[in-house]
Amino acid sequence: MKKQLFLILCLVCLNTLYSQTNTIKINAIFNPYDKELRIQQSITYYNNSGEILNEIYLHNWPNAYKDKNTPLAKRFIENYSKSFHFANEKHRGHTNIKSISVDYELSNWETSENQPDIIKISLKEPLHLNGSVKINATYTVKIPKDKFTNYGVDIYTYNLRYWYLAPAIYNNGWKTYSNLDMDDLYIDYSNYEIDLLTPFDFVVNTDLETTLSVKKNINVYKLTGKHKLDVELNISSQNDFIQFNTSPVSIITNLNSEKLNNTVQTDILNRELAFIESYLGKFPHQKLLVNKIEYDKNPVYGFNQLPSFLAPYADNFEWDIKLFKVISKKYIDQLFLFNMREDAWLADGLQTYLMLKYVEKYYPEIKAIGTVSKIWGIRNFNLAKISFNQKYPFVYQFAARKNLDQALTTQADSLSNFNRKIVNKYKAGLGLQYLENFVGDSIITNAIKNYSKKYTGKMTTSLLFFNEINTEKNIDWFKNDYIKTNKKVDYTIQKVKEKNDSLEITIFNKRNFTTPIQLYGIKDDEIKYKKWLIDIDSIKKITIPKDGFNRISLNYESLLPEYNLRNNWKNIDKKIFNRPLQLKFLKDIENPYYNQFFYTPVARYNYYDGLVLGLAISNKTLLRKSFNYKVTPSYSTKSNSFSGSFAFQYEYLPENKKIEKFSAGITGVSYHYAENLTYNTLTNYALLEFKRKNLRDVESKVLGASYTVIDREKTPTLDQHPETNKYNVFNFGFGYSKPGIINDVRFSTNMQVANKFSKVSLTGQYRVLTDANRQFDFRFFAGAFLTNKTETNFFDFALDRPTDYLFQYDYLGRSETTGILSQQIIINEGGFKSKLPVAYANQWLSTINTSVGLWRWLEVYNDIGFVKNKGKSAYFAYENGIRLNFVPDILEVYFPFYSNLGWEITDPSYSSKIRFVLVIKPKKIYNFIRRGFY
Incomplete structure (x- = not known):
């Protein structure tokens, strides 16, 4: 707390004592043929740090694209995007610095291997407080393709952001951050003077003041701006931007609507600007550039999740909310200088808060799924009944229930994409709304206005906002637990007891987070009574008058983002079920x-x-x-019989423990394993999932145990051995995986114990994409029996196709020995594809499976292994062939070429030797798709 107060005092002092504004002058030549900017730049830098400086740092974010080892490149890999990693060098972009001088003397400068997009300039003389230096730089910026971050070059258009050198901020140390495609460059306000030369057929869109002259088929743009942050440019030979003459700010955008005329769009924009201004005050500039890229990177979630052919939202509403989201964000970003890498919650919260207020005022009738909610068969769903604004607490609950949420003060680059883009923004906005409801509407509105008046155009922090909240109520719960932790709120009504004309209500706080919460009296879905309750940290009894309501509820309007709403209410009248049944x-x-x-x-x-x-x-x-x-x-x-399954599961997600999740349950299945032959399984299981280092880490560790009882129906001919009909297996295993998009590592070990056998196995897999974008897949398996008294090969290790005696694999025809279904394989145990003479091992089995990519999904596979049976020498197995690896572990096809059987490709029945992997489990496909998001 002392450190935070010190930083606040520093900011106040800096903002009041030192008002010099850096000046950045740029002479740039835009060369679309080489996709370059040739730049001569001068920076007049003022030392407003409060300390003597011996070096100055510059952000050189164009150089973040220089190769596949930069922080930006590694971030793409974390996000499961490999397009940049394997991009052609000419598409990446970089900065080529020719010289840097300080006060007209060549200067020593350097970059680090870990941060090639940060430049350190060593000063020959110390720079004293309130002093200034002039930095000159000559350099060339190679513009990258826009497919990486949306900024860069498309065929006819260049969207430029963070395209020049910009001084870092010194605030109790230099704040240098690499480009991570988060659009959060932390630089100070500057005055800009830019001379930009472009070919005659290119148009420049910007929110700087612009003067254009033409000299010898060259456009000469003079761009100026006072007290601005970063400068964004759109340079295009096919201009799609429109300027709306809105008041008091002109909007320049290519996010315009083809379905709404210019007058309607202008009226909507004027309304948006007036609404935002009523909270945040006047915008400090005359123009505002709104590029559709900014919306594409942070869309209104809900719009892009429903198919467009349903037309779920009216054209004016959809366009209005899209523009409002982008404009409100840009408004806030230009007004306040936040360190968005370390302190983003207030900026995010203000934007979401304004969105909530805007929709509440102008579109209270709009549902979360729009007009789809009126369709027969859908309108009775609860999802169809919630309003557009009620999606915010729902999304927060979705994350909180899965333990996927993170504290609002978590550094932005440590947030999962799901939290950075959605959940934390929602939680911050909902928090401000709830705080407003607790302390009073005008108090928070006035706090926002006062904060804006004090800190517009200044460096600020979110902590300073609390100084503007003029209330006697205790809001420490919000400042501390709500903002700084991911603690969950969960209150419940334990008991309601009637006492004459009063009700004694027992309320229990199920979590270690104490917040104010409202108690409601409800009758016929109308609120008849409302009261704030505070300081309930465990169990508390309160007494209220019994007056005109038949139901008691906590948080009835869902204003507080609460973990569980199902336990929040009680019927006063005695009923069999407190909550009626609903099918x-x-x-x-x-x-x-x-x-x-x-x-x-x-x-x-x-x-x-x-x-x-x-x-x-x-x-x-x-x-x-x-x-x-x-x-x-x-x-x-087909079998004209009844079948089915059941599952009962309990999950416990402890907070702030080394265990991520404990789950236990029982499942049962009954289907056919062969023609007219059924199988029944009953499995008891328990799983421990260990917590990841952070939510951006894809590493997982699972410890599991199960006990399975299997009953296979006997064949009418009784040709099966009795030991294969009824048996019980105890299984204990540990699994580790780190499924990166470039390096995928998996390891598991397993032990099984049954009446007639016990065995252990180990599986390891390493998959890597080489620098040439070739996939190399290495898999190792080793398994051995500790005891084996079985009389069949049913429980043996399998070289190519496990018998699946635990019925855990999705075989379409598990008992087939001929036909297409017999060719389905699930890579497990030996992992071979060819059907070799020695297919099972009753002593031990060890194999190595490899494949090497040739082109995209075309690979060559090679497998070798040893199969050891009792009383026989180890059998050496080998094979190779072609693998079509369309979707790893989900859709693959194998064409064997050569093995112990010789040249299989020449066999007349070769088509029967082709093997395929096909997994149609929705959960596995979903997990594959969501990688990199949470």
Whole structure:
């Protein structure tokens, strides 16, 4: 706290005592043929730091694109994007600095290997407080392709942002941050004078003051701006920007609507600007550039999740909200100089708060899914009933229930993409809204106005905002736990007891987070009573008058982002169920006032059951619950029999522990494993998932144990060995994975114990994309029996296709020995693709599987291994062939060439030797798609 107060005092002193503004002058020649900017730049830098400086740092963000080892390049890999990693050098971009001088003397400057987009200039003489130096630089900027960050060159258009050298800020040390495609360059306000030369057929769009002259088919743009942050330019030979003569700020944008005429768009923009100004005051400049790139990178989530052909939102609403989101963000970014890498929550919160207020005022009737909510069959869903603004607490709850949320003060580059782009913005805005509701509407509105008046055009921090909140109420809960932690709020009404004309209500705080919370009296969905409750840190009894309501609820209007709303209310009248039963079709968002049961049609397929049609009955909503169940009675169309499955699971997600999740449950399955032969499994299991280092880390570690009881129906001919019909297996294993997009590492070890055998196994896999964009896949397997008294090969290690005696793999035809379904494989155990003479091992098995990419998904595979059976010499197995690796572990095809069998490709029945991997589990596909987001 002392350090924070010290920083605040420093900022106040700097903003009041030293008002010199840096000046940046740039002479630039734009060369579209070489995709370059040739720049001569001078920076008049004033020392407003409060200390004597011996060096100056410059941000050189164009150089973040120089190669695949920069922080930006590594960030792309973290985000599961490999386009930059394998891009052609000519598409990457860089800065080529020819000279840097200080006060007209050549200066020593350097960059570090870890931060090639930061320049350190060593000064020959110390720069004293309030002194200044003039830095001159001559350099060339190679403009990158725009497919990496959206900024850069497209065919006819150059969108330039962070394209020049800019001094870093000194604030209790130099604040130097590498470009991480987060659009958060931390630089001070400067005065700009830019001379830009372009070919005659190119137009420049900018929010600087512009003067254009033409000399010998060369456009000479003179661009000036006072007290501005970064300068954004759009240079294009096919101009698509329109300037709206709005007041008091002109809007220049290419995010215009083809469906709304110019007059309507202008009226909407005027309304937006007036609304924002009513909270934040006047915008300090005459023009505002709004590039659609800024919207594309931070869209209104909900608009882009619904198919456009449904036209879920009216044209004016959709365009209005898109523009409002971008303009409000740019307004805030220009008004206040926040360190957005370390202190972004207030800027994010103000934008979301303004969005909430704007929609509440002008579009209170709009639903979260728009007009789709009126469609028959959809309108009865709870999702269809929530308003546009109610999506914010829902998304926060989604993250909180999965333990995916992070503190608002978490450094931005440590946030998951899901939290940085969505959840933390929502939580910050909802927090301001709830604080407003607690302390009073005008208090927060006035605080925002006063804060804006004091700190417009100045360096500031979010902590200074609290100084403007004029209230006697205690808001430490908000300053500390709500902002600085990811603690969850969860209150419940334990008991309601009638006492004459009063009610004694027992309220329990289930978490270690104490916030004010409102108690409501409800009758016929109308609020009849409302009261604030404070300081409930454990259990508290309160007494209220019994007057005109039949239901008691906490947080009824969901103004507080609460972890669980299902336990927030009680009926005063005695009823069998506090929450009535509700049967709903398909999965929905939860309604906290009902015990919900969902029934969902499901379909699956296997060769013996045919198309399996069922009805899944579950309590699982779109939000995670601690206890889930799913019962799926089914009918198999081919076998004309009933089948199905069930699952009951309990999950516990501890906070701030080394354990991420503990889950335990029981599952049962009954289907056919062969023609007219059923199998039944009953599995008890427990899993421990260990916490990741952070939410950007893809590493996972899981420890699991299970006990499975299997009953396979005997064949009518009784040709199966009895040991393969009924058996029980205890399984204990550990799995580690770090599935990076360039380097993918997986490791697992397993032990199984049954009546007649016990065995251990180890599997390791390493997948890497080389610098030439060739995939190399290495897999190792070793398994050995500790004891083995079995009389069949049913439980043996398999060289090519495991028998799957635990029924854990998705075989379409698990008992097939001929035909297309027999060619399905799931890479496990030996991992071979050819069917070799010695296919099972009852003693030990060890194999190595490799594949090397030739072009895109075309690879060559080579496998070798040893198969050891009792009383026999080890059998050496080998094979090679072609692998079509369309989607790793989900869709692959193998064409064997050569093996112990010789040249398989010449076999007349070669088509039967082709093997394929096909996984149609929705969860596995979903996990593959969401990589890099959370």
